[in-house]
Amino acid sequence: xxxxxxxxxxxxxxxxxxxxxxxxxxxxxxxxxxxxxxxxxxxxxxxxxxxxxxxxxxxxxxxxxxxxxxxxxxxxxxxxxxxxxxxxxxxxxxxxxxxxxxxxxxxxxxxxxxxxxxxxxxxxxxxxxxxxxxxxxxxxxxxxxxxxxxxxxxxxxxxxxxxxxxxxxxxxxxxxxxxxxxxxxxxxxxxxxxxxxxxxxx
Amino acid sequence: xxxxxxxxxxxxxxxxxxxxxxxxxxxxxxxxxxxxxxxxxxxxxxxxxxxxxxxxxxxxxxxxxxxxxxxxxxxxxxxxxxxxxxxxxxxxxxxxxxxxxxxxxxxxxxxxxxxxxxxxxxxx
Numbered sequence: 001x002x003x004x005x006x007x008x009x010x011x012x013x014x015x016x017x018x019x020x021x022x023x024x025x026x027x028x029x030x031x032x033x034x035x036x037x038x039x040x041x042x043x044x045x046x047x048x049x050x051x052x053x054x055x056x057x058x059x060x061x062x063x064x065x066x067x068x069x070x071x072x073x074x075x076x077x078x079x080x081x082x083x084x085x086x087x088x089x090x091x092x093x094x095x096x097x098x099x100x101x102x103x104x105x106x107x108x109x110x111x112x113x114x115x116x117x118x119x120x121x122x123x124x125x126x127x128x129x130x131x132x133x134x135x136x137x138x139x140x141x142x143x144x145x146x147x148x149x150x151x152x153x154x155x156x157x158x159x160x161x162x163x164x165x166x167x168x169x170x171x172x173x174x175x176x177x178x179x180x181x182x183x184x185x186x187x188x189x190x191x192x193x194x195x196x197x198x199x200x201x202x
Numbered sequence: 203x204x205x206x207x208x209x210x211x212x213x214x215x216x217x218x219x220x221x222x223x224x225x226x227x228x229x230x231x232x233x234x235x236x237x238x239x240x241x242x243x244x245x246x247x248x249x250x251x252x253x254x255x256x257x258x259x260x261x262x263x264x265x266x267x268x269x270x271x272x273x274x275x276x277x278x279x280x281x282x283x284x285x286x287x288x289x290x291x292x293x294x295x296x297x298x299x300x301x302x303x304x305x306x307x308x309x310x311x312x313x314x315x316x317x318x319x320x321x322x323x324x325x326x
Contacts, residue, residue, distance in 0.1 A: 018302070020239040020271060021311060021319065040326075046277035048238075077238075077273050082322035086315070089239045089271060109237065111311065111319075177326075185323050192316040 018085025023187065024106055026093045026132070027116035028124025032144040032174035033092035034076045036116060040180040041078025041090060048075050073102060080184075088184075093128070103131060112138035112191040114183055116174065119143060119152050122160060129161060138191035140168040142183045166193075221285045224257035229284055231291030238273040238283065241302040242290060251298070257281075261289050262298060269302075 025033045038045040076092040091106050107113070115128045125141070132139035143157055152160075154169040163169065168186045172179045222229060236242075244265035248254060254262070264270065264278045276286045293299045 018241065018269075019311070019315065020241055020302070021315075022239050046274060048273050048276040048283055075273070077277070079271075079274070080323070080326065082319055086318065086322070087241075087271075088319060088323075089273070091238070091273075105238070109239075111316075181323055181326055185320055188316060188320050188323065192313065192320070195316065196313065 018087065020087050020089055022089050022091060022106075022110045023184065024091050024093055024110050024113040024137075025116060026103075026113055026125075026128035026139075027144075028118065028121055028128075031116045031118045031121075031124065032146075033116055036114070036142075036144075036172075036174040036180050036183070037076050037078040037090045037092050039175055039177045040080060040184060042081060043079050045076045045078050045092075048077065075102070075106075107131070107135050107137055110137060112140070112187045114187055115139055115141050117141055117143045117157065117161075118146060118149070119157065120146070120149050122157075125161070129163070138187070138194045140170070140183070140187045140190055142170050142172045142174075142186075144174045145171050166190075221282050222288075224255065224281075225285055225288035228288050231287040236272045236287045236290050236301065239271045241269045241271055242275060243269045243300045243302070244298065245300060246298040251296075254298075257285075258289050258293055258298075261286065261293060265299065 025036055027033055034045055073094045075094060078090045080088040080090070082088060088111075093103055093106055113128075113132050115125050115132065117125045129139070129141070141157060141161065141163065143152070143154070145151060151171070154171060158165075158167070158169045168190050170183060170186055172183050174180060242265060244262050246262060247266060248259040248262045251259075260279055261275060264275060270278065272283065272286060272290065275290075276283045279286065290299065290301070294301060
């Protein structure tokens, strides 16, 4: 019996699922979301698919295709283990606007979001910025500095996006792990400041 | 539905068993909503229950090493998240698994946890 018991205890310990937190990586198509997730993740970025049924089909442009047609949307994600029983999951949000309903699920309970920006296509990030402002989810802007693209200062980007002064804007290279880490640290610090401000009396 | 179903049967259709065939056509999990980052723990091994259908057994199998999030299970098995949720609902009903509750959307992780995350990221 004893061995059964200790097996059980060991299993319980090993199997304590612990706490999982979620950070979203949003931005336009091809802006480097998957690259950023991959550079900081301890596992190769995984891809999971959600099959869309009526929920998505209504707003999908599927002209000429019958309404029951299903389509799939892929989400890339990665994981960072902070310590035993505390993990951070990174989700690259689907780029296309028609998957907004998935964003709702992804944003639910999220710690915060990184909006990746390519200054050559600044407008691609507008929907993401609007979404997170509306949801009051802590977010920041990370400018992915593509080789050959003109470099703008964070303040230029902030004013171009008309962002509140307290929203962090940083330059990054999504391919570099160190750079990706700095982005995530900036986001969690921002989220922490927002949480503290919300809790402060008055 | 049946017409659309038949259209899947061609060389490029992939697996002959369509994903939702594993769920008996169900698209909604019986139990709770499984969040993408809800962590799932196996309390049984697939061989404990030889009557388990293949899909359910496959889920239990990938959980033998360590707890995984719903999203990871889906990616690991290359199944749509919706299918995995239904399978998890069945497994939970049969007490083969336990599922952690993620941080509720309305509640924020506490200050100490955020501090830990920041320090942990810096130390990576």
